[in-house]
Amino acid sequence: MSMIEKVSKWIELFGEKVTQNKETLNKLDTAIGDGDHGSNLTRGAAAIREKAEETTYDNLSKLFQDVGMTLVSKVGGASGPLYGSAFIEMAKKAKETEDIGEILEAGLNGIQKRGKAEVGEKTMVDEWAPVIDHIKSGSFTDEIIQESLQNTKEMKATKGRASYLGDRSIGHIDPGAQSSAYFFEALLDSGVLDDE
Amino acid sequence: MSMIEKVSKWIELFGEKVTQNKETLNKLDTAIGDGDHGSNLTRGAAAIREKAEETTYDNLSKLFQDVGMTLVSKVGGASGPLYGSAFIEMAKKAKETEDIGEILEAGLNGIQKRGKAEVGEKTMVDEWAPVIDHIKSGSFTDEIIQESLQNTKEMKATKGRASYLGDRSIGHIDPGAQSSAYFFEALLDSGVLDDE
Amino acid sequence: MEKTGIVVVSHVREIAEGIQRLIQEVAADVDVQVVGGVNTHEVGTSFDTALATINNSSADNILAFYDLGSAKMNLEMAIEMSDKTVKIYDVPVVEGAYTAAALLQTGVDLENIEEQLREIQIVK
Amino acid sequence: MEKTGIVVVSHVREIAEGIQRLIQEVAADVDVQVVGGVNTHEVGTSFDTALATINNSSADNILAFYDLGSAKMNLEMAIEMSDKTVKIYDVPVVEGAYTAAALLQTGVDLENIEEQLREIQIVK
Ligand SMILES: Nc1ncnc2c1ncn2[C@@H]1O[C@H](COP(=O)(O)OP(=O)(O)O)[C@@H](O)[C@H]1O
Ligand SMILES: Nc1ncnc2c1ncn2[C@@H]1O[C@H](COP(=O)(O)OP(=O)(O)O)[C@@H](O)[C@H]1O
Ligand SMILES: [Mg+2]
Ligand SMILES: [Mg+2]
Ligand SMILES: [Mg+2]
Ligand SMILES: [Mg+2]
Numbered sequence: 356m357s358m359i360e361k362v363s364k365w366i367e368l369f370g371e372k373v374t375q376n377k378e379t380l381n382k383l384d385t386a387i388g389d390g391d392h393g394s395n396l397t398r399g400a401a402a403i404r405e406k407a408e409e410t411t412y413d414n415l416s417k418l419f420q421d422v423g424m425t426l427v428s429k430v431g432g433a434s435g436p437l438y439g440s441a442f443i444e445m446a447k448k449a450k451e452t453e454d455i456g457e458i459l460e461a462g463l464n465g466i467q468k469r470g471k472a473e474v475g476e477k478t479m480v481d482e483w484a485p486v487i488d489h490i491k492s493g494s495f496t497d498e499i500i501q502e503s504l505q506n507t508k509e510m511k512a513t514k515g516r517a518s519y520l521g522d523r524s525i526g527h528i529d530p531g532a533q534s535s536a537y538f539f540e541a542l543l544d545s546g547v548l549d550d551e
Numbered sequence: 552m553s554m555i556e557k558v559s560k561w562i563e564l565f566g567e568k569v570t571q572n573k574e575t576l577n578k579l580d581t582a583i584g585d586g587d588h589g590s591n592l593t594r595g596a597a598a599i600r601e602k603a604e605e606t607t608y609d610n611l612s613k614l615f616q617d618v619g620m621t622l623v624s625k626v627g628g629a630s631g632p633l634y635g636s637a638f639i640e641m642a643k644k645a646k647e648t649e650d651i652g653e654i655l656e657a658g659l660n661g662i663q664k665r666g667k668a669e670v671g672e673k674t675m676v677d678e679w680a681p682v683i684d685h686i687k688s689g690s691f692t693d694e695i696i697q698e699s700l701q702n703t704k705e706m707k708a709t710k711g712r713a714s715y716l717g718d719r720s721i722g723h724i725d726p727g728a729q730s731s732a733y734f735f736e737a738l739l740d741s742g743v744l745d746d747e
Numbered sequence: 748m749e750k751t752g753i754v755v756v757s758h759v760r761e762i763a764e765g766i767q768r769l770i771q772e773v774a775a776d777v778d779v780q781v782v783g784g785v786n787t788h789e790v791g792t793s794f795d796t797a798l799a800t801i802n803n804s805s806a807d808n809i810l811a812f813y814d815l816g817s818a819k820m821n822l823e824m825a826i827e828m829s830d831k832t833v834k835i836y837d838v839p840v841v842e843g844a845y846t847a848a849a850l851l852q853t854g855v856d857l858e859n860i861e862e863q864l865r866e867i868q869i870v871k
Numbered sequence: 872m873e874k875t876g877i878v879v880v881s882h883v884r885e886i887a888e889g890i891q892r893l894i895q896e897v898a899a900d901v902d903v904q905v906v907g908g909v910n911t912h913e914v915g916t917s918f919d920t921a922l923a924t925i926n927n928s929s930a931d932n933i934l935a936f937y938d939l940g941s942a943k944m945n946l947e948m949a950i951e952m953s954d955k956t957v958k959i960y961d962v963p964v965v966e967g968a969y970t971a972a973a974l975l976q977t978g979v980d981l982e983n984i985e986e987q988l989r990e991i992q993i994v995k
Contacts, residue, residue, distance in 0.1 A: 389772045389914075427948065431915040433941035436948055439918075469944055515940060516773070519846050521863055523853040585790075585896045623824065627791040629817035632824055635794075665820055711816060712897070715970050717987055719977040761889030762965065765907070769883050769938070772914055783889070790896055814893070814965050839963030841886065841938050842995055867993045871966055 358453055359415055361547045363407065366422055368541035370400030373534055383530040387517035391432060392530040399430035399438070415453065419446035433470070433515055434531055437479060440465035455547055456491040463487055470514060477510035477517060477524060479531035486539050495548065500539045507532040554649055555611055557743045559603065562618055564737035566596030569730055579726035583713035587628060588726040595626035595634070611649065615642035629666070629711055630727055633675060636661035651743055652687040659683055666710060673706035673713060673720060675727035682735050691744065696735045703728040751851055752778035752806025754833070755844050756797050756818045760784035766844055774848035780804045792818040798825035801833060809833040810851075810860070812844040816871065838867050875975055876902035876930025878957070879968050880921050880942045884908035890968055898972035904928045916942040922949035925957060933957040934975075934984070936968040940995065962991050 356364070373380065373396040380393030402425045412418040423442030427435055444465030448458045463483045472478045485503040489495040505528070512524035515531070542548065552560070569576065569592040576589030598621045608614040619638030623631055640661030644654045659679045668674045681699040685691040701724070708720035711727070738744065753770070757763040763783025770779050782800040785791040792813075801809060811826075811833050813819045819835060826833045836843055843864055850860045877894070881887040887907025894903050906924040909915040916937075925933060935950075935957050937943045943959060950957045960967055967988060974984045 427918050431909055431913075431917065433944060436918065436941065436944035440948070469947070470940075516849075519773075519849045519863075520853055521850070521855075521859070523850065523855055623794050627785055627789075627793065629820060632794065632817065632820035636824070665823070666816075712973075715897075715973045715987075716977055717974070717979075717983070719974065719979055757889070757965075759889040759893050761885040761892065763889075765881070765883040765885030765887075765889055768885065768914060790892060815969075839991075839993065840965050841881075842963055842993065845939075867963075867995075869963065869966065869991045869993065871991070 356546070358547070359412055359418065361545050361549075362415060362418060363412070365541050365545035365547050366403065366418075367407070368544055369538045370403055372537035372541055373397060374400050376533075376537065380530050380534055383528055383533055386527045387512060387520055387524045388530060389432075389516055392434060392534065395430045395432040395434055396438075396534055399426045399435070402426075402429035415449040415458075416446045419443070419449055419458075434479070434534065437466050437470050437531070440469040441483075444468075455542075456487065459483070459487050459490060472514040475510060476514045477507050477512040477529050477532075478514050479529070479535045481507045481510065481529065482532040482535035482539070486535075490548070495543075497540065497543060500536050500543070504528060504532050504536040552742070554743070555608055555614065557741050557745075558611055558614060559608065561737050561741035561743050562599065562614075563603070564740055565734045566599055568733035568737055569593060570596050572729075572733065576726050576730055579724055579729055582723045583708060583716055583720045584726060585628075585712055588630060588730065591626045591628040591630055592634075592730055595622045595631070598622075598625035611645040611654075612642045615639070615645055615654075630675070630730070633662050633666050633727070636665040637679075640664075651738075652683065655679070655683050655686060668710040671706060672710045673703050673708040673725050673728075674710050675725070675731045677703045677706065677725065678728040678731035678735070682731075686744070691739075693736065693739060696732050696739070700724060700728050700732040749808050749832075750778070750806040751808040751810065751857065752780065752804045753844060753848055753851070754797075754800050754804060754809050754811045754822075755779070755781040755783075755840065756792055756800065756811065756813045756822050757781070757783035757840060758790050758792055758814055758818060760788065762814065762840070766841055769841070770845055770848040773845070774852035777848050777851045778805045779844075779848060792821045794821045794824045797821045798828055801825055801829050801831055804831070807831055808857075810847050810857075811835045812838065812840050812847070814840040836861075836864050837869065837871055838864050839869060842867060873932050873956075874902070874930040875932040875934065875981065876904065876928045877968060877972055877975070878921075878924055878928060878933050878935045878946075879903070879905040879907075879964065880916050880924065880935065880937045880946050881905070881907035881964060882914050882916055882938055882942060884912065886938065886964070890965055893965070894969055894972040897969070898976040901972050901975045902929045903968075903972060916945045918945045918948045921945045922952055925949055925953050925955055928955070931955055932981075934971050934981075935959045936962065936964050936971070938964040960985075960988050961993065961995055962988050963993060963995075966991060 377393035384392035427439030441462035445462040448461035507529040512518045517524040573589035580588035623635030637658035641658040644657035703725040708714045713720040760783040763781035767781045884907040887905035
């Protein structure tokens, strides 16, 4: 498969994972939010699937850009602007390089620029940051995905709806980190990193 | 006229004054509020008039109490709880004394307890306080009423809706002080203080 | 243990109803009573409706929120006429009620709720 | 001189509409555009409607207010796509928008409005 086919597969798998795990994500978001993260992303995934059916992409940048704009418009919730900004920055970076580590790092920058979260604030950043570190250093495995996700459990939220709960956010996995874990699991399964 | 007849006259005159000057009060309240102080008090005056038509009072306390409760329920706006609390405290005091100065002082205490305003915050307190001082010291005249009212003009509001305007509240007479001036003009006209 | 609920008094009916919707999303099990406006559709608050709202609550301990100062005065008068324990917080009406509701839903005690509300206290 | 207006983005349609009513009482001549909720009646905010609301304003300078953080993110994205000058304030959505509107109505300049808004700034 070409890189663009593998990346399309990656995004498709991500969409399937969030849709299949909609209730899991909603449940995590019920504990420390408003209970809709799964529904939000499922809505986004459906919109992306629809767009993918009607478009053929010949470059990564356009694919990422469309995914980003779709997520911004369709997801609802904080994860819309956040995932959306990630893909929009990935689209820009994909014009310069096909290096997935660099592209994802641009995505992380997009998330941080949009949401102003640093590492340790119990957000999707706490999944993206360690995973990208390991991708760039060639030590990316499923264990890293799961470990980073579990690490969000004992963090206290200082961004997003969970931050309103203060200490009560501790002891719960962050929903955005969980959906990001699905994103990176899909990355592994898609074979995008196989040549790197 | 008995004291209770004179006091009834006082309140009736107050009601007439605020009703006749509804637009004046609304206009003052437009400059530094939401434009309804005249309408609020006119509504209250109508309700008091209605109550007075169906009730005969044989004691001051009951009269003040009914006026107070009516104002609380019918005036709307901040002046409802404020004028209402004044009359409710006046009702309590009127059980102990017929001294108007002491009764009005109890009324002022009610306003200050309810609204937490001190002198100088550009509220109705800035009309009640100096007027009551002069009533108690026997130097109450219409000049005092008007002078106290004018003094609110250069004050900066730190209570009520006018306080949102900060310095922009300066240069405008406070509407609640104006309606209070009508209240004390009515007091003069009613003859309540004539024996004091 | 006594139950704690929320009361919101706003000058506008839509604001009150909107806050209830926003809050119930994150506090499905919390009793949230709201009132806004007067005479069906006018802007204002009243002692009568503030008291009725307090009485409508199934809770004996109430955390109360309001938008502008005259709403607070009517709430205070209502509290004087009620046997319930009601505390008024000088915090933003939307953000404060949301915070309190979300925390109540997760079982946080009053002391900790108040600590968090103190962080968003404003002069109002 | 350029005109200044207000934009309010809330997660709930009723909150947005209620704020507009509360504000217009004290700021009849100020352009106040509001949007709340998504898909007619659900709780949420969106980039698209935030941008449309900014564009609906007759003002070139806009003071923007929001309730929860994700509304702010959508506002920021909308600002990136707009030529208008829009500043977002981290203040209570009701009390902040009310303060700004009342001050704008009386002709206070931006510097003084911001000074007063700073007094009710909150971490949100
Ligand atoms: N400022 C932020 N920065 C990074 N991530 C954030 C931020 N705010 C929220 N999130 C992420 O978004 C997730 C919640 O998404 P979602 O439920 O879709 O949005 P909402 O909270 O608006 O309902 C959180 O679990 C968190 O990971
Ligand atoms: N806390 C307060 N203490 C004393 N007087 C106050 C206070 N708040 C408002 N007022 C008075 O109420 C007047 C405004 O009354 P009104 O217009 O009827 O109420 P609202 O501001 O709710 O529309 C002000 O002019 C002021 O004199
Ligand atoms: Mg959510
Ligand atoms: Mg949501
Ligand atoms: Mg008024
Ligand atoms: Mg009013």
